[in-house]
Amino acid sequence: MATLPLAIRPIAGVPSANEPKADLAERALRGDQAAWNALVSRHNQRVVVALLGRGLSLEKAKDIAQEAWMRLLEQQRAGKLRELKLPALAITQATFLSLDAARKDGRTLALAEGYDCADPQPLPLSRLIGEEQLARAESILAKCSPSARQVFGLVYGGGGLSHADVAERVGLSVQRVRQIVCEVRKELREAFDEEDRHV
Amino acid sequence: MCDLLSREHLEGYVVGTLDEVDAAALEAHVMECASCETKLQREAALELAFTRVAAHVEHTSRPTRVRRIHVALPMVAGAALTMAAAFLLWIVPHADSDAASRAPAAEEPAPQMVESNADASTFTASLDLQADGSRLGVRD
Numbered sequence: 241m242a243t244l245p246l247a248i249r250p251i252a253g254v255p256s257a258n259e260p261k262a263d264l265a266e267r268a269l270r271g272d273q274a275a276w277n278a279l280v281s282r283h284n285q286r287v288v289v290a291l292l293g294r295g296l297s298l299e300k301a302k303d304i305a306q307e308a309w310m311r312l313l314e315q316q317r318a319g320k321l322r323e324l325k326l327p328a329l330a331i332t333q334a335t336f337l338s339l340d341a342a343r344k345d346g347r348t349l350a351l352a353e354g355y356d357c358a359d360p361q362p363l364p365l366s367r368l369i370g371e372e373q374l375a376r377a378e379s380i381l382a383k384c385s386p387s388a389r390q391v392f393g394l395v396y397g398g399g400g401l402s403h404a405d406v407a408e409r410v411g412l413s414v415q416r417v418r419q420i421v422c423e424v425r426k427e428l429r430e431a432f433d434e435e436d437r438h439v
Numbered sequence: 440m441c442d443l444l445s446r447e448h449l450e451g452y453v454v455g456t457l458d459e460v461d462a463a464a465l466e467a468h469v470m471e472c473a474s475c476e477t478k479l480q481r482e483a484a485l486e487l488a489f490t491r492v493a494a495h496v497e498h499t500s501r502p503t504r505v506r507r508i509h510v511a512l513p514m515v516a517g518a519a520l521t522m523a524a525a526f527l528l529w530i531v532p533h534a535d536s537d538a539a540s541r542a543p544a545a546e547e548p549a550p551q552m553v554e555s556n557a558d559a560s561t562f563t564a565s566l567d568l569q570a571d572g573s574r575l576g577v578r579d
Contacts, residue, residue: 285462289453292482298469298476370486377492378499389496396493403455418456425450428492429485 265324269316280309282402283327290331291338304341308334327400334373384424387412391420441474449475449482 264282284305293302308330315321324352381389387410394406395417403421407414444465452465458512469476 289483292480293487374495405556
């Protein structure tokens with residue numbers, strides 16, 4: 241597996257990681273190496289977690305995430321990248337790579353709505369989330385406070401916002417946003433675990 | 440079953456709240472512990488499920504906006520018809536008075552004037568606009 245050049249390895253605490261996202265994306269699209277560093281640093285974890293959630297091992301997930309960033313960088317250098325919506329684009333790239341790797345390994349993947357299981361031992365939650373679970377989650381969210389629902393929507397929506405971004409947008413502290421995420425997560429997890437026990 | 444990593448640790452990793460040192464330590468352990476790797480995968484799968492939930496909630500909240508448009512359309516149509524009716528009510532008597540002033544009373548047959556007034560009153564009586572603007576009916 242190819243590794244990222246040292247210059248674009250994810251480095252925690254890169255100063256430019258706090259720059260506005262749009263500015264970073266624009267700079268990265270122009271080929272700015274520091275901007276790429278910051279974007280990888282900011283979003284790599286989400287790409288790895290997305291792959292883990294699809295049943296890949298941590299080692300494999302990290303390798304594929306690196307490969308995905310490499311592909312994006314190559315596309316940018318070839319002038320094929322017109323916009324950079326992260327982390328969605330990197331996750332999509334990584335998902336394709338994981339499917340490709342699984343095909344080469346002769347594994348069968350059940351890909352539905354992004355929920356495939358590359359692992360021979362399927363995890364209960366890695367199966368497609370059903371309508372009943374969705375309805376249950378929806379009713380749980382309906383009981384949450386409006387600010388909790390807003391935070392949940394922003395954190396897990398397609399915008400790829402960090403907790404700091406969400407905190408700024410809703411006017412809460414980062415600590416409070418994290419607390420809300422943990423509380424809502426706990427509620428939903430209990431509901432899902434309950435259903436898993438009945439499956 | 441290994442209990443070295445707590446659920447809070449695993450959750451912190453997937454949510455992104457673990458600091459760099461703790462995250463690295465967790466990864467080092469997970470690389471060598473199949474049991475904890477499975478637990479981490481489960482937490483990550485839950486994270487993916489939440490993404491789906493958020494998309495679903497956003498999707499189901501959209502029709503509310505569409506419904507508002509559906510409610511607004513009859514209101515706009517009702518308002519337009521009311522204005523049209525008001526215009527007709529205003530113009531018919533004026534047209535009558537214009538005609539009356541232009542033509543000598545002897546040359547203009549009276550029954551026609553009565554017929555015009557009858558049409559106008561019939562039209563105004565046929566409008567049935569409900570107070571909430573949600574429905575507009577026209578009766579014969």
